[in-house]
Amino acid sequence: MDKEKYLVTSALPYANGDLHLGHIAGAYLPADIFVRYLKLNGKDVIYICGTDEHGTPVSIEAEKEGVSPQEIAEKYHNIIKKSFKGLLIEFDNFSGTARTLHHKLSQKFFLNLLKNGYITKHTNEHLYCPNCNRFLPDRYVEGICPYCKSSGARGDQCDICGKLIDATKLINPTCIICGGTPEVRETTHWFLDLPKFSDRLTDWINSRKEWKDNVKSFVLGWIKTGLKERPITRDLNWGIPVPLKEAKGKVLYVWFEAPIGYISSTIEWAEKIGQPNKWEHYWLNKDTKLIHFIGKDNIPFHSVIWPSMLMGQDEQYVLPTDIPANEYLNLEGQQFSTSKNWAIWISDYLQCFQPDPLRYTIAANAPENKDSDFRWRDFQNRNNNELADTLGNFVNRVLRFANKNFGEIPYIEKLNKEEQKIIDEIKHYAQEIGNLFFTYQVRKATRRFMDLARFGNQFFDKQKPWKNIKIDRDKAKSTIYLCGEIIRNLAVIMYPVIPQSAEKVWNMLSLKSSLVEYGWDNIGQRVGHSLQIGKIETLFPKIDDDKIEKQIEKLEKQSNSRHKKH
RNA sequence: GGCGAUGUAGCUCAGCUGGUUAGAGCAUCGGAAUCAUAAUCCGAGUGUCCGGGGUUCAAGUCCCUGCAUCGCUACCA
Numbered sequence: 001m002d003k004e005k006y007l008v009t010s011a012l013p014y015a016n017g018d019l020h021l022g023h024i025a026g027a028y029l030p031a032d033i034f035v036r037y038l039k040l041n042g043k044d045v046i047y048i049c050g051t052d053e054h055g056t057p058v059s060i061e062a063e064k065e066g067v068s069p070q071e072i073a074e075k076y077h078n079i080i081k082k083s084f085k086g087l088l089i090e091f092d093n094f095s096g097t098a099r100t101l102h103h104k105l106s107q108k109f110f111l112n113l114l115k116n117g118y119i120t121k122h123t124n125e126h127l128y129c130p131n132c133n134r135f136l137p138d139r140y141v142e143g144i145c146p147y148c149k150s151s152g153a154r155g156d157q158c159d160i161c162g163k164l165i166d167a168t169k170l171i172n173p174t175c176i177i178c179g180g181t182p183e184v185r186e187t188t189h190w191f192l193d194l195p196k197f198s199d200r201l202t203d204w205i206n207s208r209k210e211w212k213d214n215v216k217s218f219v220l221g222w223i224k225t226g227l228k229e230r231p232i233t234r235d236l237n238w239g240i241p242v243p244l245k246e247a248k249g250k251v252l253y254v255w256f257e258a259p260i261g262y263i264s265s266t267i268e269w270a271e272k273i274g275q276p277n278k279w280e281h282y283w284l285n286k287d288t289k290l291i292h293f294i295g296k297d298n299i300p301f302h303s304v305i306w307p308s309m310l311m312g313q314d315e316q317y318v319l320p321t322d323i324p325a326n327e328y329l330n331l332e333g334q335q336f337s338t339s340k341n342w343a344i345w346i347s348d349y350l351q352c353f354q355p356d357p358l359r360y361t362i363a364a365n366a367p368e369n370k371d372s373d374f375r376w377r378d379f380q381n382r383n384n385n386e387l388a389d390t391l392g393n394f395v396n397r398v399l400r401f402a403n404k405n406f407g408e409i410p411y412i413e414k415l416n417k418e419e420q421k422i423i424d425e426i427k428h429y430a431q432e433i434g435n436l437f438f439t440y441q442v443r444k445a446t447r448r449f450m451d452l453a454r455f456g457n458q459f460f461d462k463q464k465p466w467k468n469i470k471i472d473r474d475k476a477k478s479t480i481y482l483c484g485e486i487i488r489n490l491a492v493i494m495y496p497v498i499p500q501s502a503e504k505v506w507n508m509l510s511l512k513s514s515l516v517e518y519g520w521d522n523i524g525q526r527v528g529h530s531l532q533i534g535k536i537e538t539l540f541p542k543i544d545d546d547k548i549e550k551q552i553e554k555l556e557k558q559s560n561s562r563h564k565k566h
Numbered sequence: 567g568g569c570g571a572u573g574u575a576g577c578u579c580a581g582c583u584g585g586u587u588a589g590a591g592c593a594u595c596g597g598a599a600u601c602a603u604a605a606u607c608c609g610a611g612u613g614u615c616c617g618g619g620g621u622u623c624a625a626g627u628c629c630c631u632g633c634a635u636c637g638c639u640a641c642c643a
Contacts (some may be wrong), residue, residue: 014643055643126641139642156641163567164639189641221569222640231641254643300640327571328637335636364591365579370572371636378578381592389605397602404601444580447591457606466601538603 004289006045007282007318008035009262011294012052012097015076016061019083020343021374022336025329025362026295030442032089033363034291034324036496037437040520046282050095050265051077055254056137059238060177069238073098083346087355088499093269097240097257102264106257107243109309110190110232118196118312120229123188127155127167131180135187135235136167140177143170187235190242192256194227197308204307204319215325219303230305232256259306262292263317282318289321296325324440327367331374332555342559344374344551352547356498357383357540363446363497376555380548383540387501391453391494392539395505398460398483399536405469409484409509409531410477422459422482426452426489427524433493434520442497449494456486484509484531489523491515501539508534 010027013019019028031047038045053073062069077096084091095102113119127136138155145153146169155167167173168184175182202223205216232253233242239251263283270279282288292302302323310317328335336343349358361382365372402409415423429452436445460483468476488509495502495515506515510532 012643016643052643057642135641137641137643157639167641218570218638225569228640234641253641255641258643297638297643305640330636373578375578378592381578384603385592388603393602393605395602397605399602401601447580450591454607458608460601461599461607464599464601466599469601540603542603 003044005282005285005287006035006038006043006289006291007266008038008045008047008291009293010047010049011292011298012050012258012261013080014055014057015051015053015073015080015096016057017076017338018079018345018347020336020338020345021331021349021358021362022329022343023295024087024089024346024358025367025372025374026326027293027298028084028089029087029359029362030324030326030366030368030440031291031293033437033442033445033496034293034440035090036499037434037520040492040495040516041434042519042521046092046266046269047090048093048262048265048269049091050093050097050261051080052254052258052261053077053096053098054239054251054257056140056234056236056238059236062238070098079347083350086350087346087359093265093272095261095265095268097254097261097264099264099268101268102257102261103240105264105267106240106252106260109257109260109313110252111243112314113192113309113312114190116312116314118193118308119232120191120193121188122191122229122231123186125168125184126187126235127173127182128185128187129175129178129180129182131178132175135185136175136177136182138167140175141167141170141173141182142176143173146171189231189250190233190247191229192232192305192308193229194304194308195229197304197311198223198227200311201304201307205303208322210322212324215299215303215323218299222300222304227304255301255305256309259301259309284315284317286316286318288318290318291322291324292320294323294325296327299323299325327369328371329362329367329374330371332376332552333373340559342555344555348554352551353543354500354540356501357387357543360387360446360498363442364450366443368441368443376548376551380543380545384542386450387498388540388542390450390457391490394453394456394460394483395487395508395539396536398456398480398487399508399533401465402480402484403533403536406477406480408533410481411527411530412478412481415478419478419482423485423524423526425455426486429455430489430493430520430523437496446497449490449497452486452490452493456483456490459483459486485527488527488531492518492520492523504537504539508536510534 008031010031013023035045035047051073058072059069062072065072073096081094127141129136141155143153144151145158145165147163148158150158153165153170155165155170157164173182205219208216233250234253235249236251237249240257242250242252266279266282270276294302302320307319310319331342331344334342357379361379364382429448433445433448436448463479465476465479487505491502491505492515503515
């Protein structure tokens, strides 16, 4: 029988800017940790993503810079890819929605839905800017609020009175892009007939036992209040053409085609590894665990619209098994904002720091059940007090002591009861932490492996090997052996969260197999021989106040100037 | 307006189906230790669990209400 298959995705980042910490905390780091854990367990798992490259913002950005949308998409695709690489977020495939393969598949999705009676056609009024030569998305229009008469209201909502607005009702509308005056024009669009899926969706969601309560209740509420038909096409030239003769100049709306990118990226992966049909083993297999990591803003799309799209196909696609939606990470108490440039950009971060301290800080305080806060001071504290002082120093003190007194980490064949307890304790930690990883409880898992490092320090202190080395060498020897075992196993346990440091530890112990090959199941197995100690390097250099203050200043400065970096 | 979330030690956060003296890490104070990235370990204190009602033998935990902060409200993606 085939191994259980896992197909893990993270929301496709939009290709009009770099990523910031908020993105990472919501959809990418938790997924990467989950995938790394599964891979340690030898599971059949692939991790799929790519950039979302179509739509108005990319097309406007291109005009601004005087290049083609394709070039903008490629530019940010590469920037984003680099950021992921720098943070050690490793996909099995990272594609892009502007690729031919994706276009074809998306068109097929559309045609299937149409053929199966899930798509309707309506003509409505929209604002059109004759100067820009394009229909304007609601948020690209500004004017006077028809309700409270204040100026500066956007086409979707008035920030002053908070009322939702029909863009065509705005008084004195202006185009945000060129400042011109838009006019009302009729246009025809195709709609996904969501109400037709209501019952199937409700049944399906009710059967999803593993979903988080907040996700489930939110979605059921959404369906209960009544689904509406939803437009899935746009008047735009940058996108996937609607595959109908009568739809000239119209493209599929990005939110319709973007999730299809999960599939096209998987197909691309299959082709790359020379097994072009292998994607079907995942997508057309009802036993596949399909897991979408997303931010909370994305819940309706992944739990209602996307499953509907899948249900409406001819093929029997697997439906999402779980949708671990995370809340938001705030920055120094305020919400991340691209437009206000209140953000820490990954490429900026990577110029100053290693990936692991960030991964650790975010993981230890991940916005799993509610919004959480990233603060530079907290980052510094976590690096200095926890990673460096507790974990790093434990590794360091043990290896140096071992090196000096034994020239290696010794091995002890026979353990007494007390000593065996240490090994058992390691196993207990691994079991608990493994369960936490498997159920996406990253923050608890992270805190618990730090507890294991504390446990190591406590054991070391209690045993006092620096004293015993003079009066009871065997006792010191067994202490160091056991501390070595804690370190060796801790490396495996912490690998999903801080892979770079885990590998460093692994290498310092001169182990033959790779860490990932060794795997989770072997945790608590005794090493069986002494270990040579490689070059002892500092795992986590301290981050001094200066460096942190600079970051805080920089944040204030960039947000005051309000210039978007990218 | 509608829907929802949150409000617990100086800070960041845990507290499941109500039940012993309300927890962790950091910060603070005291002590021990000196193998180690002046790192570690032990001990201590601290809280009208947002306010006000109510249910109950018993509420941080349930109900009502008020206040505060925040998010979503489906053509930004």
